[in-house]
Amino acid sequence: MTRLRSLFLAPPAVLMLVTIAVPLVIICVYSVLSRGAYGGVELPWTFENYGRLIDPLYGGIFVRSFALAGVATLLCIVLGFPLALFIAQSGARKNLYLSLVILPFWTSFLIRLYAWMFLLRDTGLINTVLQAVGVIREPLPMLYNNGAVVLGLVYGFLPFAVLPLYATLERLDQNLLDAAADLGARPIAVLFRVTLPLCAPGIGAAAILVFVPCLGTYITSDLLGGSKTILIGNLVQNQFTTARDWPFGAAVSIVLMMVAVLLLFAVRRRGEELL
Amino acid sequence: MKRGLTVYATAVYAFLHVPLVILAIFSVNSSRFTAWQGFSWQWYGAMFADRDLLEAAGNSLLIAVVSTALSTVIGTLAAYALWKRASAWLAGGLYLSLVTPEIVTGVSLLALFQGAFRYLNLRLGMHTVILAHLSFSIAYVVVVVLARLRGFDPSLEEAALDLGATEFGAFRRVTLPFLAPAIAAAAMLAFTISIDDYVITSLVAGVDSQTLPMVIYAMARRGVSPVLNAVSTTVVLLLGVLVLFSERLRRA
Numbered sequence: 001m002t003r004l005r006s007l008f009l010a011p012p013a014v015l016m017l018v019t020i021a022v023p024l025v026i027i028c029v030y031s032v033l034s035r036g037a038y039g040g041v042e043l044p045w046t047f048e049n050y051g052r053l054i055d056p057l058y059g060g061i062f063v064r065s066f067a068l069a070g071v072a073t074l075l076c077i078v079l080g081f082p083l084a085l086f087i088a089q090s091g092a093r094k095n096l097y098l099s100l101v102i103l104p105f106w107t108s109f110l111i112r113l114y115a116w117m118f119l120l121r122d123t124g125l126i127n128t129v130l131q132a133v134g135v136i137r138e139p140l141p142m143l144y145n146n147g148a149v150v151l152g153l154v155y156g157f158l159p160f161a162v163l164p165l166y167a168t169l170e171r172l173d174q175n176l177l178d179a180a181a182d183l184g185a186r187p188i189a190v191l192f193r194v195t196l197p198l199c200a201p202g203i204g205a206a207a208i209l210v211f212v213p214c215l216g217t218y219i220t221s222d223l224l225g226g227s228k229t230i231l232i233g234n235l236v237q238n239q240f241t242t243a244r245d246w247p248f249g250a251a252v253s254i255v256l257m258m259v260a261v262l263l264l265f266a267v268r269r270r271g272e273e274l275l
Numbered sequence: 276m277k278r279g280l281t282v283y284a285t286a287v288y289a290f291l292h293v294p295l296v297i298l299a300i301f302s303v304n305s306s307r308f309t310a311w312q313g314f315s316w317q318w319y320g321a322m323f324a325d326r327d328l329l330e331a332a333g334n335s336l337l338i339a340v341v342s343t344a345l346s347t348v349i350g351t352l353a354a355y356a357l358w359k360r361a362s363a364w365l366a367g368g369l370y371l372s373l374v375t376p377e378i379v380t381g382v383s384l385l386a387l388f389q390g391a392f393r394y395l396n397l398r399l400g401m402h403t404v405i406l407a408h409l410s411f412s413i414a415y416v417v418v419v420v421l422a423r424l425r426g427f428d429p430s431l432e433e434a435a436l437d438l439g440a441t442e443f444g445a446f447r448r449v450t451l452p453f454l455a456p457a458i459a460a461a462a463m464l465a466f467t468i469s470i471d472d473y474v475i476t477s478l479v480a481g482v483d484s485q486t487l488p489m490v491i492y493a494m495a496r497r498g499v500s501p502v503l504n505a506v507s508t509t510v511v512l513l514l515g516v517l518v519l520f521s522e523r524l525r526r527a
Binding site: 003004005006008009011012013015016017018019020021022023024026027030040079082083085086087089095097099100101102103104106107108109110111112113114115116117118119121123124125128155158212213215216218219222223233236237240241246249250253256257260261264 | 277280281283284287288290291292294295297298301308309310349350352353355356359360362364365368369371372374375376377378379380381382383384385386387389390406407409410413417442443446464467471473474478488491492495496498499503504507510511514515518519522526
């Protein structure tokens with residue numbers, strides 16, 4: 001029975017080796033090499049690329065990335081939890097409501113960010129309407145700042161939070177909630193003292209699933225943040241294109257990758273198997 | 276509390292969907308400014324007259340079709356192999372491809388291609404984009420197909436073998452038909468991801484392989500344009516239909 005399996009295993013194994021394993025090894029090696037005179041990399045070996053991460057200039061980018069991703073994650077959880085609760089309690093229409101969350105998740109993130117540019121810019125819909133109504137005289141500067149980036153992240157990654165939160169709520173033992181209610185707890189008390197504590201692992205998992213892609217985002221900050229809001233993703237992209245400092249870009253990539261893998265490993269440990 | 280929750284959920288769904296609806300409405304506005312002037316298809320006309328856009332759309336379509344076909348086949352093989360017996364290496368690789376930040380995948384593939392091309396007489400182009408798409412879409416195919424395989428009774432295959440089928444015959448005539456809906460759903464997802472990708476594609480594409488998201492991105496960076504509204508609406512509608520269809524197949 002294993003001959004066919006080995007035969008089937010070969011193409012994906014080779015592909016994964018060539019396009020996942022080897023590139024990561026190359027990036028690891030590049031990250032401890034020096035910058036070449038014409039881009040690219042050259043000897044000698046050095047750890048200086050990692051040392052530069054502590055430079056206040058780049059440290060600031062890391063701090064900003066973690067802060068924005070953290071705020072976006074918090075918002076996704078706070079906004080997503082009640083929605084997940086709503087879906088879990090909606091009986092027969094569950095699938096429809098779930099699809100409505102999943103649909104934007106699969107339809108062009110790029111275009112959905114553009115839709116916000118359309119709404120937020122100085123001559124965008126929101127400013128135009130507010131000015132027409134007479135609430136404001138000058139357009140509000142809503143685009144190209146940290147707030148716009150957080151909005152874009154929340155908009156893009158809310159489904160990442162809702163789906164695992166929903167899965168957790170779905171598995172919740174209804175008897176426990178009923179018991180609390182029978183013992184005299186009001187719905188709010190049941191929510192805060194029974195439901196939420198029982199969902200804590202699910203909430204943790206959802207938070208990590210949102211935080212990791214937010215941390216590595218590139219297009220959200222580029223489109224909605226403008227040139228002022230440089231995040232880790234933009235730093236990496238920049239080092240590999242315009243700045244042509246591949247070793248440093250590789251070092252940043254490795255750090256970003258490590259953070260992502262370690263965080264996601266923590267989720268997987270808890271049994272949230274992806275594969 | 277129940278009613279409050281419903282009101283709240285409506286608000287969140289509006290937040291998720293209304294921006295795209297507004298974009299669609301303004302894509303048929305005859306004015307190029309943010310004020311409604313009258314109905315017009317002119318921006319769709321302009322969209323179909325734009326050579327660069329059409330060429331990019333053609334490239335995207337070609338890349339998506341080829342990479343989808345390949346990743347569906349290879350992903351299905353991987354799912355079947357993993358279902359037969361777990362493989363920590365393959366599963367680990369697939370998992371890694373899912374969790375690696377897109378930008379890291381992009382630059383590491385770029386490094387791979389640049390490194391390889393120093394020894395081969397090749398340049399970045401459609402082939403590198405296809406290989407990159409193949410690499411990141413396989414894991415999605417595996418997830419979808421494997422989920423379906425988990426509901427498959429292995430004794431059906433064993434029965435086929437007992438009745439004289441070869442190993443491959445049993446796979447082709449018994450297992451594969453059972454997997455068909457999941458494979459179709461997986462293919463649609465792979466197609467969606469491929470046609471949509473910007474971050475990785477922009478890093479590994481050559482000058483002659485501009486894709487639709489790359490053109491959309493360049494347009495968006497230049498600012499809002501009514502043609503882009505039309506392009507966006509078209510893409511979202513097409514992808515939306517594809518995704519809904521895929522979801523249905525997955526639940527079938």
